[in-house]
Amino acid sequence: MRGSFTAKGQATRGRIIQGAAAVLRERGVAMMTLDDVLARTSTSKSQLFHYFPGGKDELLLAVAQFEADQVLEDQQPYLGCLDSWDAWYRWRDTVIQRYEEQGDHCPLGSLFLQIGRNTPGARAIVTELLRQWQEHLATGIRAMQTAGHVPASLDVDRTAAALLAGIQGGVSILLSTGRSTHLHAALDEGIMTLRNAASAAI
Amino acid sequence: MRGSFTAKGQATRGRIIQGAAAVLRERGVAMMTLDDVLARTSTSKSQLFHYFPGGKDELLLAVAQFEADQVLEDQQPYLGCLDSWDAWYRWRDTVIQRYEEQGDHCPLGSLFLQIGRNTPGARAIVTELLRQWQEHLATGIRAMQTAGHVPASLDVDRTAAALLAGIQGGVSILLSTGRSTHLHAALDEGIMTLRNAASAAI
DNA sequence: CAAAAAATGGACCTGCAAGTCCAATCTGGT
DNA sequence: ACCAGATTGGACTTGCAGGTCCATTTTTTG
Structure with missing residues (x-):
């Protein structure tokens, strides 16, 4: 699974995690939305769900x-x-x-x-x-x-x-x-x- | 404000708080919805917003x-x-x-x-x-x-x-x-x- | 260089949960 | 008993956020 990600993919994945972490510190879990993360990291929904098929939960776990x-x-x-x-x-x-x-x-x-x-x-x-x-x-x-x-x-x-x-x-x-x-x-x-x-x- | 509540009203208000507290212990904040509270306390939406005009936040604060x-x-x-x-x-x-x-x-x-x-x-x-x-x-x-x-x-x-x-x-x-x-x-x-x-x- | 696989963009769907509204009912005071 | 105000029921609206989908571009590989 993870092996199938190319270097660029890994980078994007990492960017999403870091961006999510930043949003989380600013707004708190309750107020954070996936769109916030996308906006901050300049990524799209499809990317997020590509790298975190489990959706929000999987992302939060990674963070x-x-x-x-x-x-x-x-x-x-x-x-x-x-x-x-x-x-x-x-x-x-x-x-x-x-x-x-x-x-x-x-x-x-x-x-x-x-x-x-x-x-x-x-x-x-x-x-x-x-x-x-x-x-x-x-x-x-x-x-x-x-x-x-x-x-x-x-x-x-x-x-x-x-x-x-x-x-x-x-x-x-x-x-x-x-x-x-x-x-x-x-x-x-x-x-x-x-x-x-x-x-x-x- | 609070003085305008009759004894029955106060009782209902209290029931809502206790019910909300119970739901909260069971399901956690993230998973709790107002409907859960209503179901558990046998009250209606109008009652909840009648006693907690501030909505969910005010209720949570009371709890x-x-x-x-x-x-x-x-x-x-x-x-x-x-x-x-x-x-x-x-x-x-x-x-x-x-x-x-x-x-x-x-x-x-x-x-x-x-x-x-x-x-x-x-x-x-x-x-x-x-x-x-x-x-x-x-x-x-x-x-x-x-x-x-x-x-x-x-x-x-x-x-x-x-x-x-x-x-x-x-x-x-x-x-x-x-x-x-x-x-x-x-x-x-x-x-x-x-x-x-x-x-x-x- | 061509085909396959991965990465990306973004429109769209969907369900849920907060909050609104008004009509109906009860209750307490006089 | 009557009236005003408090209480209640529950249908309805609304917005948003999570998740799906497919078309397009980029990268890797043979």
Whole structure:
């Protein structure tokens, strides 16, 4: 199927996805129409349905995947080497900056509320994203343990899970209220927990 | 305006809101139509537009308010008297149970993604809910300080904010993945933070 | 260079769901 | 009992957005 697309076809397909993502950030899922996407990408209906035979749902799913890939990329290279307190703080700043810039549109969240959890594809995308994200955090914590900055007795998975939850909640509150206070608090608390665990263990 | 509704009218209005809330939990915002609501509540179009002249948006807003009121109520009486470790754990169990039962539909989240943050009404509802929620948590933490279980040096507002963020994120992950692991972790970490602060201060 | 396959343009269809309207019925006050 | 205003029923309109179709152009391939 996908192999039958030529290079030009792939390019068009990609353009449609990116255009849809842009429209989505501007207008939100509820307000986005296929015609918006066509207008923005200078493509025609037949093209859209040529590359996304499943119609709107398939397109939204593709955009969801596109946005999901972006999330972790935007946190690099910091998320990949959380091996010192300084690295953790730099990563924290990156996260906060990214989501403050994003403003009050959450492509992923709204997307998959629209697509619905029922569709297996949507759920898989989010689940996989969260899994990778948490794994990065856990790896970072383990690195700190290895370096002796955090006691080995700390429950890595639970700490990472809690931190990830805090971030998610912080972002979702930022979307709701426009204030990044909670995201800030969640990140600071999370890192502080690591540090306190360290000092408490002394 | 509202005063001109008779008792019967108010009852109908209420029925419509509750019916809409039910439909919403079942089918999700994207899939809900006014006709669904009419069918479920045995009312007619003219009634719906009589009580909600603003149409669908106004109805959704009313449902949002209805659901928001529910959220804190469901956590009572525990949320109101977080003055011992035992009380905190009972509250935690209540929260987890409530959201595990709710399954994978978030009336508020989806609602106000649909209505959009742009509308002032929607934003106000969520902001106020979060404010009250966090205030309850802060009050609880202060009670623990007063009782000497938590050191007075603890930054109450930040801790409460982080805990609230963790809950929000935990719930949103529960909605996405169907697993309550993160909600669990966030609550446990949050309470553990209070306890560790206590022991660290000794 | 010719045939086949892919890519594109855009008119058209269709169904649905929000919102309108008016006539009919009920209810509460005097 | 009577009247005004509130309530209700449901047919009708309307616009839009998703999806179909086919003719045309471009590209690949042999």
